[in-house]
Amino acid sequence: MTILTQLEQVEIEYPSSDGEPMAESDITRDYMTYSVESVKLYFQERSDVYVSANSFIYYEEGNNQAVVAPDVYVVFGVANRKRDNYKVWE
Numbered sequence: 001m002t003i004l005t006q007l008e009q010v011e012i013e014y015p016s017s018d019g020e021p022m023a024e025s026d027i028t029r030d031y032m033t034y035s036v037e038s039v040k041l042y043f044q045e046r047s048d049v050y051v052s053a054n055s056f057i058y059y060e061e062g063n064n065q066a067v068v069a070p071d072v073y074v075v076f077g078v079a080n081r082k083r084d085n086y087k088v089w090e
Contacts, residue, residue: 014058016084028071035072043074050075056085 024032036053043049053072060066075086 012062012064014056014064014085014087016056032071039072039074043080047080048077050078050080050083050086052083052086055083058085058087061087061089 032053036051040051043051051072051074054069056067056069057073058064058067073086
């Protein structure tokens, strides 16, 4: 007797926000903005460098709890385009 089971594909949501307001001081926000803009300027000629800040980085596919949100980060070897969040496996 052969029993076939069908695995159900579950769509995992990777949110771009946790719904909480960001609690940044003026100084912290200014440093973060300056850092992002200066690094973007430094790499402006490269289309394979992505620079962002305070957005979610998901580092384990299938686990939306495996997430960090660094103040500023740079990723090499990927398209420089707008993103809601960053998934390392994409």
